[in-house]
Amino acid sequence: MQLGLIGLPMSGKTTAFNALTGANRPTSIAVPGKLDVQLAVVDVPDPRLDALTAMFNPRKKVHAKITFADIGGLAKGISEGGLSGQFRNEIAQMDGFVQVVRVFKDENVPHPEGAIDPQRDIDILDSEFLLTDLVTVENRISRLKEEMSKGKERDKNARELELFEQMRETLETEKPLRSLGLPYEEQRALRGYGFLSIKPRLILLNFGDERPDLASLVSLVEPTTVLGIQARIEAEIAQLDAEEAVLFLEEYQISEPVRERVIREAYNLLHVQTFFTVGEDETRAWPHTIGATAQEAAGVIHTDLQRGFIRAEIVPSDVLLELGGMAEVKQAGKLRLEGKEYIMHDGDVMNVRFNI
Ligand SMILES: Nc1nc2c(ncn2[C@@H]2O[C@H](COP(=O)(O)OP(=O)(O)OP(=O)(O)O)[C@@H](O)[C@H]2O)c(=O)[nH]1
Ligand SMILES: [Mg+2]
Structure with a gap:
């Protein structure tokens, strides 16, 4: 997940990136209009994985991973005629966005628009993305019309045209494509177009250094998920070792580090949940889309497991943790055998029986 x-x-993107990843990138270096991307991969914290690891004492513990990309260079007015290819390609690879919006006041840090106005800043970037998507939609609409006039694949093209005209209308009324709430399958089919406003954000x-007070601002930006942070403070805390960090989080009354809050919200927005595999070799957390079947989830581990899938042995991690071991789970008759259509639950521990 990126x-x-x-x-x-x-x-404060780079400052937030440092807070999220523990990196130590220099701040205020991006040149507006010049793409600058830096990646960092972090472990997804999960207390269930910690508990399972304590139980199985394996050689390896493997967290789910999440990649954060610090994307510098976006600015007002750079998307006339749509964002340039390089920007588009890079940004379109993301699964979702974390949009950093300035609320802090600091005379030493100039704001490109002058005054502090979070709502305006959100709108500025939104309209850059909307414009980029609109260009793509309009190009596609002309192509479709052209093909239809030649009598090619009439039905298929007509259906697509209907969808794209709906998308155009949405964008022209200044709404992001995600507001259409297209079914997952349809969104997937559109992936090749690299739409930006369709992605969750x-x-x-x-x-800044003030305590986040969402109450005064939150009505501006609904119905979006909004979190508040003190980016600079959290970036400094992210440089400390774990024990010191706890003390400072307490001191600043930060109940949960930003990394954990953002990852949890991202899982929600992207409809991702977790299953586990356990054993003496390794305990591991696997992210997968909510609604995935056991067979699809097996494919997250390896395509062979999906192809040769026979059955899955499933036990919820909380049951396993409560009973104290796999032998106890079996003895209590709590190990279920599920077929390929079984819909995975968050926290399932799975062992795939397969044959290839
Ligand atoms: N006072 C204060 N300053 C901050 C805070 N977060 C970031 N800054 C300052 O704001 C400036 C820009 O921060 P960056 O994190 O580089 O912001 P950015 O969005 O990555 O900037 P560019 O990549 O250059 O567009 C730096 O001088 C930071 O020190 C904060 O929480 N409080
Ligand atoms: Mg930056």
Whole structure:
């Protein structure tokens, strides 16, 4: 899973990136209009994985991973005629966005628009993305019309044209494509177009050194997921070792580090949940889409397991943790055998029986 940090110049993207990943990138270096991308991979914290690891004492513990991309260079007015190919390609690879919005006041840090106005800043970037998508939609509409006039694949093209005209209308009324709430399958079919406003995004309001107070701002940006952070403070805390970090989080009354909050929201927005595999070799957390069947989930581990899938042995991790071991689970008759159509639940521990 890849989350792109976007935002206007000097909003605190790199500072937030440092807070999220523990990196130590220099701040205020991006040049507006010049793409600058830096990636960092972090472990997804999961207390269930920790508990399972303590139980099985395996050689290896493997967390789910999430990639954060610090994307510098986006700015007002750079998408006339649509964002340039390079920007588009890079940004379109993201599964979702974390949009950093400046709330902090600091005379030493100039704001590209002058005054502080979070709602305006959100709108500016939104309209850059909307414009980029609109260009793509319009190009596709002309292509479709051209093909239809030649009598090619009439039905298929007519259906697609209907969808794209709906998309155009949405964008022209200044709404993002995600507001269409297209079914997952349809979204997947559109992936090749690299639409930006179709991707889930959450908003990270950077309150600077002041305590986040969403109440005063949240109505501006609904119905989006909004989190508040003190980016600079959290970036500094992310440099500390675990024990010291706990002390400072307490001191600043930060109940949960931003990494954990953002990852949890991202899982929700992207409809991702977790299953586990356990054993003496390794315990491991596997992210997968909510609604996946056991067979599809097996494919997350390896395509061979999906192809040769016979059955899955399933036990919820909380049951396993409560009973104290696999032998106990079997003895209590709590190990279920599920077929390929079984819909995975968050926290399932799975062992795939397969044959290839
Ligand atoms: N006072 C204060 N300053 C901050 C905070 N977060 C970021 N800054 C400052 O704002 C400036 C820009 O921060 P960056 O994190 O580089 O912002 P950015 O969005 O990555 O900027 P560009 O990549 O250059 O567009 C730096 O001078 C930071 O020190 C904060 O929480 N409080
Ligand atoms: Mg930056």
